[in-house]
Amino acid sequence: MIEFIVRRVLLLIPVLTLISAVSFGIIYITPGDTAKNALMSPSGGANEKAVEEFRIQQGLDKPIHIQYLTWMGKVLHGDLGYSYMTNEGVSDAILRTFGATLKLAIVSMLISLLIAIPAGIIAALKHGTIIDDLFRFTALFGVSMPNFWQAYIMIIVFALFLKVLPSSGYGSGDLSHIILPAITLGTGYAAVTMRLMRASMLDVLRQDYIRAARAKGLPEYLVISRHALKNSLIPVVTMAGLNFGYLLNGSVIVETIFSWPGLGKLIVSSILTKDYPMIQGCILFIAVIFVLINFAVDLSYAYLNPRIRYETRN
Amino acid sequence: MFENLLNVSDLHVRFPTDVGLVNAINGVDLSINSGDIMGLIGESGCGKSVLGLAITRLLQEDAIVNGRINYRGDELHALDKKTMRQIRGKDIGIILQNPGTSLNPVIPIGKQIAEPLVIHQRMKRFAAMDKAVSLLERVKIREPEKRAKEYPHQFSGGMKERALIAMSLANESEFIIADEPTKGLDVTVKKNIVKLLKEIANKKTMLIITHDLAVAEDVCDNIGVMYAGEIVEIAPVERMFSEQLHPYTKGFFESLPARGLKPIKGNSPSLIDLPEGCRFHSRCDHCTERCKKEHPPMIEHEGRHVRCFLYA
Amino acid sequence: DQDDSGTDTVESGSHLNCVLAQGPSDSLDPASKWVGWYVREFGIYETLFSYDENMVLQPELATGYEQVSDTEWKIILRDGVKFHDGTIMDADSVVYSLKRVLNSENSRKSEYDFIDSITSESANTITITTKYPYAPTIASLTDPIMSIVSPEADDIKNSPVGTGPFKFKSYEREVSISLQKFDDYWNGASEIDTIDAYIVGDGMTRLFMLESGDADISRYIPQSEVSNIESNEDFEITSKETLRSYFLYINMNKEPFNDVNFRQAMNHAIDRQQIVDVALEGIGGTPAESVFPSVSQWSINDELEVIERNETMVKELLAEAGLEDIDNDGYLEYNGEDFEISIYTYTSRPQLKPSAEVIVTQFESVGLKTSLTTMEGSAIEAKMVEGDYDLALYAWGVAPTGDPDYFFSKHFYSSGTEAQKTGYSNEQVDQWIDDAKKSSDEDLRKEYYDNVQRQILEDCPEIYIFYQNAITGYDTKVGGYKEYPNEITILTKDIYLNE
Amino acid sequence: MRPAIKKHSAGIILSFVILTILFIVALFAGYIAPHDPEEANLEKRLQEPSAEYPFGTDHLGRCILSRIIFGSRISLSVGLLVVSSSLLFGMTVGTISGYYGGILDEIIMRIVDTFLAFPGLLLALGISGLFGAGFTNMVIALIIVEWTGYARLARSSVIDVKEHDYVTASRGLGAKDSHIIIQHIIPNIMSPLIVMATIGMGYAILASAGLSFLGFGIQPPTPEWGSMLTDGREYIRSAPYIMIFPGIAIMATVLAFNYLGDSLRDILDPRKNRSSEL
């Protein structure tokens, strides 16, 4: 177990190094001037002199590898630096925005799982019937809908005509604000999960051990809940981690439309302004989160799947 | 006790597939008396497992089943699902063909064995677990307490097979169907399981499906031989081993290594386009014109049954 | 309204919700970058001088000034002004506030390099000494970076203390700010007790918030929805010219763009009214005559006419510039070779893309093959610096402090950063700009700048398209709302709610 | 009970029909479209659907139907280019990684992890946003994001397939690695990849629309469904048809690809052929 964790952490090092180097490089070769961006006035233009000073002060006049190494050195000491644009501490900004994104992601994940898993199970059990078709079609519909389109339509319906939900904003932590963005973000996720759940449930239902469970005379609900459910959740859980990236992607658009002060928005704006410390910090953070989530997935996978606890063929 | 515990008559099972209807079972008549151990042998793919599954109503949903299966006076295929469920596991136990896939990989073995006890006998969980451990002990698994907590992948093939047997023993079902309980096991483990089956056979009625003639001879009272979805010969075990009537059975026994490894010529027929007449005619040395056209009925010959015009 | 859960609203007072398009992201310190703009919008901070809704310079925390010499400005402060924390504003606190901008740590200090010293003369006078004669000195004090802050405030980054009509209550980053009226406001306390100002980037969402009642005032309503809102009795719309001009940079370092005939041809190929009608729905702006919107006192628009599209003139000019349709494909060739103009623009302002699209069709209709590329601002910027562009459509706030020097020395002074992008250089213009910067005579300055503007229209290094309007929607129950052309004054004590 | 196979073919036929129509429309756009999709007609802007303009006109007076018809070219070619390139690249890399294993596999998988840990759309945004928007950059951005999925899938299938004895057998017959990979590995890993590719078509179309929505997609005046949606955003109430029709076009196309993928998944499922194993 400990060895497993250590190995995971060690594997993280090359990935993170690569990620940071690649992103540093990409941003560097793209056109645009960081220093100018940092000092660009809302009316247009930036003060030349201030720009030069800023460049020197932030070490942007140095060759790229020096900049990279300097940054790495600081990161190794736990210092992610400060945003060029707002002077905000990068770690502060990440924690602040990630809270909002996480809230959104978790709520939409919960909503979608609550719908998708039962729906997937029902579709599988009613395999080949009209119910299955209906569920399947709904799911396909869900993944096929552009989410920004869906967002506007929902705003019009729920906020303008029915006036039951606020149209946007973060609110002061009250739940009504999160419903529309969470549903928008969750629709695609729910659809993907439902399809996966259905497929894996169908697969499990074909297995001999389900037949064996029926042979014992178990009532159908026990056959499903005790014998089929856990097995069929295995691929769903595995995908959950990878799909978290999907949520993050979606959150960029959803956060923009619903003015949700999240990480997605932060990253987009920092990419566009070449805010090196912020981009690097965010990417590093996301990579770590990604690895952590997949680590958690592996653990829950091991919980669900006793085989993995001991060995896999290599 | 009932004389005729199980009575199968004119059973047909067909499967719809991409290429056509597969006629897996074509008119099987079979009755098993209480306390009898019936062995079922025959070529691979002739429908033995399907028969076992049809009796317990565990075939996949799209299978087309016709005919009657009567168990203790109940028409099994006419029962509602709930009653069938109570019969299954409680009255009829089945040991599925493939031990590797018939155990749920994510549930500890002991729990899987205890499950029917909780359901059918309303045992408390702990009591059921204790019983499961004692069943594992009974099927000669060492350190049963520890093993009961393990998962299927931690068991060897032979141990899984024994766990399946333990599971079917759990409910003291009176009728047990065992589908190739010794398949793919090495000699030493096989011996174990044969011994176990014999022990069980003392008290129960059984239908044992097997490829292994030695096992059949060792355990069974009667032997049925299947070919292309029908039973071609039934006889008490001693008589079957001393003399085979049907040309297929003969050929089958001749192929044993001990008898000189002489295979039957030709290939088994397609189950989609069943051959006309006797299903074995194209491979038979005694084939006549009649065999090519007319499907032979079950014929009684010297107190045994055989489906061949030779004995008409 | 829904969430009046604030702590101070025991006797349920009037509450205003408004939604703005932009806001600070971290610090609330007005001396940091352009944060001052936002905290002024909120009505927290004030400056010594400011512009009113007609762009007339008004004393705010000062009562007046006096130019003592070429380089010395004496400013008389207003009496009886209190900060939100109860501290009295005096010369020391003003000097303290202004010096924060000159601090070597401040990223914008170089804009104020002209200042030599700031000293307090008495309790209510200060003197600003400049290093050289610098006419825009007083105007530069209207920049919200020069906000007067309480010297007693110890956490100015997170809890601002100013003199404005509204006190800071709480701030949720990038989401909203809560404000409370300041009872001791020098100009009389607001009728509104509390304000929640939301920051929402998406225009449609801001509109929806207004319509759903989540906001009483909503800034920058999408122009396409204006007629819709106008027809609704519950809402009012103001649409007022701002100091923001939209114009095309021309790369004069490139053929045939170096030919004034060609530049003028493009200038005359544009139908500005059509752009306003189509891209701005007829409401989002007004056709431009010159650099400065008419609202600015420096504009010479009253002498000018909007340039009309004139196809015959365009044809002539183009022919003169050497563009001809040789192969009769409907497109003009330059020097016998296929010729295509590419226009760059960026996306952060929604008016840019449709305007550029209309310009493309107008160019095409006179036979100029034209393509459009949208990119991120900094990417275009980089290309322009390298001289790798034809035309670029931009929007600039032409006079953030009201003074024309800001725009002119950047865009038309040979060494100005923007002039280098266009490659524009005219000694005469340089001279006028230099002189105007030094002169303390307002009339003389106006003359210089008028000259510059006329010359620019002739030389045409940039083509002016339109001036943007600020469109704000508000609930009919809101009264006293005024639109300020410089876009930095929004929440004032004058706003009230009708019951 | 209905035989399962009939139902799937019904679904697949339906999606085939939709896609065929789409491809025909894209191919013969010039003949089908009633108007020039790029021609602005400023006098006729924001017209409601009529006989002349069946789907109405947009803010520049361009025929929405014609733009949708021509837009199908962009969407389909983005989809095809992105999917075929990422499939090809991902499959090659994944196959090599899975087949040879060892340190090479380790390195490749770390690179894949790197790309995965980078939220896809953001990467695409970064590339398009900074190198300039446009067809090529958008396609490149989406390929960079997409190929890892194919690589991972290919790798895990290869690892599964290469354990089969027919691969060992082929080696035992003296076959070269290239022979084994081309003859045995690739054909056996194709079906999940094909399924992923069909679904990936839908994803690429949606993603390109998303990029266009954020302003980093195809450049005006080229008709593209995603940017048509964006253009229509401000007119969602005053002229909803600007947004509704391209939205429906996107949805129908993506739906058809997804449905095709879904049906293919069922059809290519090897277990269906092995129903004899009870």
Next chain:
Amino acid sequence: MLKVSGLKKTYITGTFHKCRVHAVNDVSFHITKGQTFGIVGESGCGKSTLGKCVLRLTEPTEGKIIFNGTEITSLDKESLRSIRPKMQMIFQDPDSSLNPRKTLGQSIAEPLKISEIETGRISEKVEELVRHVGLLPEHIDRYPHQLSGGQNQRAVLARALALEPVFIVADEPTASLDVSVQAQILNLLKDLKHEYGLTMLFISHDLELMRHMCDRIAVMYMGKIVEIASVENIFHSPMHPFTRLLLNENENDSEEISCASGISNICCYYNNCPLKTGKCAHDIPYLTEHMQEHFVACHNIKSMHIIEND
């Protein structure tokens, strides 16, 4: 013909714990030309692994294999490929050893194509092979899933015979077939042996079969060979306690190779051995010749004889 010495194969597995599985642990034997050498043992004792190692279809971890005088353990890829046609394997599971997406004909033709036989003759040759193993030409264009297990097994055989090898590893060629089909295949192998002097390594756990097919037999237990002798000797005077168990009616709990096994100095059969002594716990017994051509790895054979004689 074939000489194997000190062969080892170790698999490394495990997600949470790294774990070494010694599937084949220090095995040595030789086969003379024309002989059929049998390997018996429990399921999972390493028989298949041994078979594959011998042909270098999996890379052995350690050890030497000399085939026809060439040491193949050190050959590079190219030279290995050139001698491959001479040695073939019939895999344990016919279902997985045929490519599901190729017809039987294509699979059988594969070796011919690889060794670049003139294309014209390939189809003739395939047909000849198909008949040889008792299939019909109609089967050539069918896919594995359209055929029975026995038919597939025969196709595997045909493919292995296509290049006229001199040595074949037959890994349980008849497991999971019914007796009649089994007989067909065994007959074919026997014919080949008699007609062409084919040398075989024959793996099975059916002792009855072994008796029919083999000349010499090795008994494996947990990755090691515990006894090698001629068929008669194995069946009539088995020496190792495990061999005796295999042939007897005694019950047995099978042990599987696990992470722990094969690393310490304990005799591999220690846990189940009725004859174990203190010595067995810290001294691994090696194969030693106890009678002529009869090798046993056990310290206590003598005592066993005494027990038996009682």
